[in-house]
Amino acid sequence: MQQALAANTDLRAAAGNIERALAGQDYADAARNPTTSLQATTTYSRRSAEEELRPGKALSNNFVYGLGAGIAYQVDLFGQISRTIESADADTGAARAAYDATRVTVVAETTRAYLDVCSCGREIAVAQRSVALLEKSTELTRALVRAGRGSTLDTTRASNAQKRVALYRLAVLTGHAPEDFPHAVQSCDQEPQLARPIPVRDGASLLRRRPDIRRSEFELHSATARIGVATALPEGHAGCIDRLGRTQ
Known part of the structure; x- marks a missing residue:
């Protein structure tokens, strides 16, 4: 067997x-269970003077980094x-x-x-x-x-x-x-x-x-x-x- x-x-x-x-x-x-997400980005660009709160000033190119996170949960309504x-x-x-x-x-x-x-x-x-x-x-x-x-x-x-x-x-x-x-x-x-009957x-x-x-x-x-x-x-x-x- x-x-x-x-x-x-x-x-x-x-x-x-x-x-x-x-x-x-x-x-x-x-x-x-809840699900999570994480996102990271980087770009090389020139930010606007208005975005930096310095109108009229010439800005140089720089690396711009971004980071984001999220969480989601599905409600089992039905x-x-x-x-x-x-x-x-x-x-x-x-x-x-x-x-x-x-x-x-x-x-x-x-x-x-x-x-x-x-x-x-x-x-x-x-x-x-x-x-x-x-x-x-x-x-x-x-x-x-x-x-x-x-x-x-x-x-x-x-x-x-x-x-x-x-x-x-x-x-x-x-x-x-x-x-x-x-x-x-x-x-x-x-x-x-058989040694004994099958139960x-x-x-x-x-x-x-x-x-x-x-x-x-x-x-x-x-x-x-x-x-x-x-x-x-x-x-x-x-x-x-x-x-x-x-x-x-």
Whole structure:
């Protein structure tokens, strides 16, 4: 499981989506804070005598410096900022739920592939024991096998092929070649048993734990919040507020 989780590229992409959602959340939160600006200028020119309160006096060229500072704060009169933050928070929750869903899928597929390897190994062992019993049976049984009773051998060949496919699936999931697997994996002939029952509990708690449902709920929440952002400014007030410079 640890190898599969470390090698899976979908999980790395899902983790990157979480980082992107967190960055968007920080950007949305920053809109609640005041913004400042600082501007410095310099020019080489001749100021007028009237500007220097010395009419009629010839002035020489000099460097003129200017410095300006400003501060602005957007008043969230119609809830535009709060709805943007709400949407960003929901996007982060959806990204986390998508990561959890991908993790569950990777674990489930790795478990299924490993169980297939062990199951096929058990079937191969059963088929081989059946062949050994046939070899020790009477001439009548040997005659029946020669006459077409070859099902056990067919089962052995089919199980070997299925086991090889399961090993290839494990290779893809864990990022290894099938021949690099430990001997215990390749020679597994008995499926692992649960040490205790899975604590599923009631259906409502199961639904609350499912990451795909949580992701859908967060995506719905984000979509409704974006609708609130789009409808936060009435048409009649948007132009006036824009001219006052209180919103973007």
